[in-house]
Amino acid sequence: MTLAAEIDQNGTSPEKLLTPVLSAFWDEPESWTLDTYRRHDGYEGLRKALAMSPDDLIAYVKDSGLRGRGGAGFPTGMKWQFIPQGDGKPHYLVVNADESEPGTCKDIPLLFANPHSLIEGIVIACYAIRSSHAFIYLRGEVVPVLRRLHEAVREAYEAGYLGKDALGPGLDLELTVHAGAGAYICGEETALLDSLEGRRGQPRLRPPFPAVAGLYACPTVVNNVESIASVPAILNRGKDWFKSMGSEKSPGFTLYSLSGHVTGPGQYEAPLGITLRQLLDMSGGMRAGHRLKFWTPGGSSTPMFTDEHLDVPLDYEGVGAAGSMLGTKALQCFDETTCVVRAVTRWTEFYAHESCGKCTPCREGTYWLVQLLRDIEAGKGEMADLDKLNDIADNINGKSFCALGDGAASPIFSSLKYFREEYEQHITGKGCPFDPAKSTVWADDKNAHRGVNA
Amino acid sequence: MTAPKQEVSLGMPQLPAPAYPADVRVRLEADAKEVIARYPDSRSALLPLLHLVQSEEGHVSRTGMAFCAELLGLTTAEVTAVATFYTMYRRRPSGDYQVGVCTNTLCAVMGGDAIFDRLKDHLGVGNDETTEDGKVTLEHIECNAACDFAPVVMVNWEFFDNQTPESATRLVDDLIAGRTVEPTRGAPLCTYKETARILAGFPDERPGAVEATGGAGAASLIGLKLAKGEAAPQARVVSPRGEAPGDRPQKGAEHLSSHDAPQQTSASDPDHPAGPAAEEGE
Numbered sequence: 001m002t003l004a005a006e007i008d009q010n011g012t013s014p015e016k017l018l019t020p021v022l023s024a025f026w027d028e029p030e031s032w033t034l035d036t037y038r039r040h041d042g043y044e045g046l047r048k049a050l051a052m053s054p055d056d057l058i059a060y061v062k063d064s065g066l067r068g069r070g071g072a073g074f075p076t077g078m079k080w081q082f083i084p085q086g087d088g089k090p091h092y093l094v095v096n097a098d099e100s101e102p103g104t105c106k107d108i109p110l111l112f113a114n115p116h117s118l119i120e121g122i123v124i125a126c127y128a129i130r131s132s133h134a135f136i137y138l139r140g141e142v143v144p145v146l147r148r149l150h151e152a153v154r155e156a157y158e159a160g161y162l163g164k165d166a167l168g169p170g171l172d173l174e175l176t177v178h179a180g181a182g183a184y185i186c187g188e189e190t191a192l193l194d195s196l197e198g199r200r201g202q203p204r205l206r207p208p209f210p211a212v213a214g215l216y217a218c219p220t221v222v223n224n225v226e227s228i229a230s231v232p233a234i235l236n237r238g239k240d241w242f243k244s245m246g247s248e249k250s251p252g253f254t255l256y257s258l259s260g261h262v263t264g265p266g267q268y269e270a271p272l273g274i275t276l277r278q279l280l281d282m283s284g285g286m287r288a289g290h291r292l293k294f295w296t297p298g299g300s301s302t303p304m305f306t307d308e309h310l311d312v313p314l315d316y317e318g319v320g321a322a323g324s325m326l327g328t329k330a331l332q333c334f335d336e337t338t339c340v341v342r343a344v345t346r347w348t349e350f351y352a353h354e355s356c357g358k359c360t361p362c363r364e365g366t367y368w369l370v371q372l373l374r375d376i377e378a379g380k381g382e383m384a385d386l387d388k389l390n391d392i393a394d395n396i397n398g399k400s401f402c403a404l405g406d407g408a409a410s411p412i413f414s415s416l417k418y419f420r421e422e423y424e425q426h427i428t429g430k431g432c433p434f435d436p437a438k439s440t441v442w443a444d445d446k447n448a449h450r451g452v453n454a
Numbered sequence: 455m456t457a458p459k460q461e462v463s464l465g466m467p468q469l470p471a472p473a474y475p476a477d478v479r480v481r482l483e484a485d486a487k488e489v490i491a492r493y494p495d496s497r498s499a500l501l502p503l504l505h506l507v508q509s510e511e512g513h514v515s516r517t518g519m520a521f522c523a524e525l526l527g528l529t530t531a532e533v534t535a536v537a538t539f540y541t542m543y544r545r546r547p548s549g550d551y552q553v554g555v556c557t558n559t560l561c562a563v564m565g566g567d568a569i570f571d572r573l574k575d576h577l578g579v580g581n582d583e584t585t586e587d588g589k590v591t592l593e594h595i596e597c598n599a600a601c602d603f604a605p606v607v608m609v610n611w612e613f614f615d616n617q618t619p620e621s622a623t624r625l626v627d628d629l630i631a632g633r634t635v636e637p638t639r640g641a642p643l644c645t646y647k648e649t650a651r652i653l654a655g656f657p658d659e660r661p662g663a664v665e666a667t668g669g670a671g672a673a674s675l676i677g678l679k680l681a682k683g684e685a686a687p688q689a690r691v692v693s694p695r696g697e698a699p700g701d702r703p704q705k706g707a708e709h710l711s712s713h714d715a716p717q718q719t720s721a722s723d724p725d726h727p728a729g730p731a732a733e734e735g736e
Contacts (some may be wrong), residue, residue, distance in 0.1 A: 090494070
């Protein structure tokens with residue numbers, strides 16, 4: 001069957017399924033500049049927002065149904081509404097650009113190609129929550145993005161979108177770009193606030209929530225890059241347009257990041273609820289000659305799926321009902337050459353390395369998980385270790401101070417659920433049955449497999 | 455495992471860190487004040503200031519930490535606690551070029567492990583070690599948000615996408631030979647010290663640095679091109695799950711997860727290590 005016939009049959013033409021909004025002009029030669037952004041309706045959403053009262057603006061964003069794109073899916077407008085008004089304290093907006101969740105790679109290309117969408121969103125959000133100082137907390141390890149942000153902020157100041165009277169007469173707005181220094185935990189919003197205050201990035205006890213006592217103990221909104229960057233388009237094109245995409249509870253467009261053993265890794269902007277099968281169908285599927293074995297819907301902290309889940313709608317409810325989380329829509333796909341024990345061991349080493357050490361279940365639990373997994377991978381494990389793995393993960397999950405611990409338990413639980421046999425093979429066979437050389441990008445170059453299925 | 459070389463502790467407290475030379479001090483103080491002015495509360499400037507002192511010496515020295523403490527009204531203990539928490543602060547002199555190979559799961563599986571092993575062999579150094587000429591420090595890094603460009607190598611935190619062992623070997627050879635090296639996404643390389651200055655919040659003033667390598671990498675554009683009908687998919691293979699693998703037993707295959715040994719977090723007594731004893735690993 002030809003590809004075209006298949007696409008027609010499934011009704012999955014990319015032109016119909018994809019909805020580039022944030023990514024609509026990334027292919028322009030200087031997509032990151034203010035000029036390019038303005039040519040694509042840039043700062044039109046802001047103009048409309050400033051014509052509304054802040055309270056109406058919050059209600060509008062709330063009505064649009066926009067939910068947080070950083071993983072948890074909390075309604076963005078509701079977060080803004082929680083900020084107490086008339087309390088006499090400064091209010092802050094902090095944008096979480098600490099994108100570090102393994103597999104997640106959407107905010108970094110977004111900020112590299114289109115930083116003004118974030119800045120416009122920041123101005124709108126600050127007007128809504130009556131803030132005069134916003135921060136972008138960017139992970140430090142992405143200097144090319146930092147450069148573009150420095151330049152975009154400079155342009156926005158020069159054009160008067162930031163600075164004196166930016167939000168109206170007497171309403172100034174400062175925006176500070178802050179580079180982190182390498183710590184996954186700072187993606188957790190309260191750890192991020194501690195880090196931004198110049199401390200070790202360790203999570204805080206909640207309540208009080210950041211909306212009441214956040215940065216410098218003042219009311220603070222912490223939003224993900226993509227959430228804030230989505231706001232200008234909602235204002236400019238209307239909440240009904242936004243709600244025409246996705247589902248009632250998960251409306252709108254979003255960036256899906258496809259990676260791993262696929263023919264077309266990259267960014268796909270689509271309405272919420274698209275399936276992995278649709279994305280793979282339109283992008284050339286798994287690499288030639290191989291099949292999907294397991295994948296994550298939203299980064300390593302979301303329980304893994306298998307090819308049974310190809311048709312799960314990738315929205316907050318759909319993925320939740322199938323036993324995982326939408327997370328950051330980081331679709332890491334692994335084919336049958338990949339050892340699941342190796343994959344989970346490596347993720348667990350990551351969590352152990354990144355555990356901030358504040359709470360015992362996570363600090364100690366991730367350490368012991370790594371010891372057990374390394375033994376199993378090296379063929380030195382025992383059958384009883386599998387229950388022990390499950391038991392330790394259970395002692396981390398829900399019992400640690402923040403979500404890092406829950407994330408560390410997810411790959412353990414889900415891999416044992418779907419691939420227990422493979423763990424057992426490592427134990428009975430006293431070693432790993434896989435050849436890591438076969439999983440590499442270049443593995444098939446030598447074998448002349450390439451092109452067979454093209 | 456051999457313990458890292460350490461001076462024998464004589465039970466004496468360390469002498470105070472030496473101060474910066476006067477001219478360096480004047481220059482750094484002016485920069486530091488500019489950084490501090492960006493924040494409502496001065497302590498927020500600590501992370502950028504640590505980047506700033508790293509831009510002076512290539513690592514965060516005791517002198518640098520004492521400088522930060524003095525400017526922010528903190529104790530050196532408070533500054534040290536922060537400097538040792540974050541992985542981007544180096545605490546000993548290192549190379550001009552930091553070559554970081556992503557060995558988190560996805561990049562590792564796609565070839566990052568093979569690249570890292572090849573570079574260790576080629577350079578004759580281990581993880582977090584520097585070549586004798588002081589040019590290249592090799593380390594493995596965690597996920598750098600570029601999974602659609604896997605396997606990824608970062609040099610001074612610029613992106614080198616879609617690497618192979620061969621391309622990575624050429625890359626480090628070029629760095630050592632002093633040839634101009636350009637990333638796939640990012641600006642032509644500057645030294646680690648210059649990079650640290652950008653991280654402290656001082657924009658890169660080099661002409662063309664912001665524009666370099668265009669708007670987006672190829673993978674970032676793939677969905678957009680499909681939506682515009684500009685690209686055709688090449689293959690479609692989403693076959694059902696088959697039987698469990700096991701037809702290629704490789705008993706005793708090399709253990710690939712062992713290069714993540716804990717790093718020292720502060721000066722401690724090597725004869726009395728704290729923490730769980732590793733009887734399982736013995």
